[in-house]
Amino acid sequence: MKIVVANQKGGAGKTTHCILFSNYLSLEKGKSILVIDMDFQSTIKSTWDEDRDLFDNESLYEVVDVDLANSTDVMNKLKDVDIPVVIDLPGKMDDDNLVPVIEQADLIITPFSYDKKTFRATHVFAQVVKHLNPKVPVVFLPNRLKAGVNYITKEQSNRELRVFGDIAPEISDRVAFQRVDTFSIPTDIKHQALKAYDFIYNNYMQVKYEEES
Numbered sequence: 001m002k003i004v005v006a007n008q009k010g011g012a013g014k015t016t017h018c019i020l021f022s023n024y025l026s027l028e029k030g031k032s033i034l035v036i037d038m039d040f041q042s043t044i045k046s047t048w049d050e051d052r053d054l055f056d057n058e059s060l061y062e063v064v065d066v067d068l069a070n071s072t073d074v075m076n077k078l079k080d081v082d083i084p085v086v087i088d089l090p091g092k093m094d095d096d097n098l099v100p101v102i103e104q105a106d107l108i109i110t111p112f113s114y115d116k117k118t119f120r121a122t123h124v125f126a127q128v129v130k131h132l133n134p135k136v137p138v139v140f141l142p143n144r145l146k147a148g149v150n151y152i153t154k155e156q157s158n159r160e161l162r163v164f165g166d167i168a169p170e171i172s173d174r175v176a177f178q179r180v181d182t183f184s185i186p187t188d189i190k191h192q193a194l195k196a197y198d199f200i201y202n203n204y205m206q207v208k209y210e211e212e213s
């Protein structure tokens with residue numbers, strides 16, 4: 001199952017949630033998974049390399065750094081892979097190499113926030129996704145909600161996004177999300193992260209992975 005974490009908006013939280021959701025699948029669900037870093041910034045791969053040097057931890061999973069230019073080949077190779085493969089994409093849209101990744105995704109997780117610019121970019125992104133891969137389930141993950149802020153456009157935004165997919169439980173803006181590593185889910189954000197990730201797992205992955213085992 002190819003799970004693609006994507007949004008054309010930069011800085012929406014793709015890499016953060018790609019890492020944490022991978023940690024969740026491994027630690028909370030006991031899954032063997034593979035993580036593919038297709039972002040030219042290689043944030044996940046370098047975090048994973050640093051974590052392995054710093055701590056003597058057994059890695060939870062393998063991280064493979066892939067040049068987006070090779071996306072067609074890589075997606076073809078993944079066709080018969082049955083374990084969850086979590087893929088991090090760069091925050092852009094003007095690259096044809098993204099097409100095969102979106103076309104062959106089995107699930108798309110799209111972190112976003114309710115500010116006007118991000119919402120608009122997310123809405124356009126969702127239209128493109130549905131054009132390329134009409135059947136793929138899309139989960140929008142509201143990210144970086146600030147305590148005490150009344151998001152007046154929230155209900156309207158949710159209505160517009162629900163045309164394309166589901167809205168997961170919200171994630172707050174918390175510093176702990178800025179210090180994620182590739183082997184844990186920080187305790188102070190665990191409760192909240194698990195609520196969102198359980199929503200995704202239970203709705204889109206459980207049937208596939210728990211019938212098999």
Ligand SMILES: Nc1ncnc2c1ncn2[C@@H]1O[C@H](COP(=O)(O)OP(=O)(O)OP(=O)(O)O)[C@@H](O)[C@H]1O
Pocket residue numbers: 009010011012013014015016017039089090091092143144145171172173174175177178179
């Ligand atoms: N819920 C959150 N609370 C606080 N900070 C967050 C949260 N989510 C993400 N961040 C921070 O926001 C910044 C952007 O997040 P991240 O790198 O995950 O976004 P991205 O979508 O992968 O960006 P890019 O498009 O550049 O790949 C990072 O500094 C990250 O630590």
Ligand SMILES: [Mg+2]
Pocket residue numbers: 014015016039043089090091
């Ligand atoms: Mg990123």
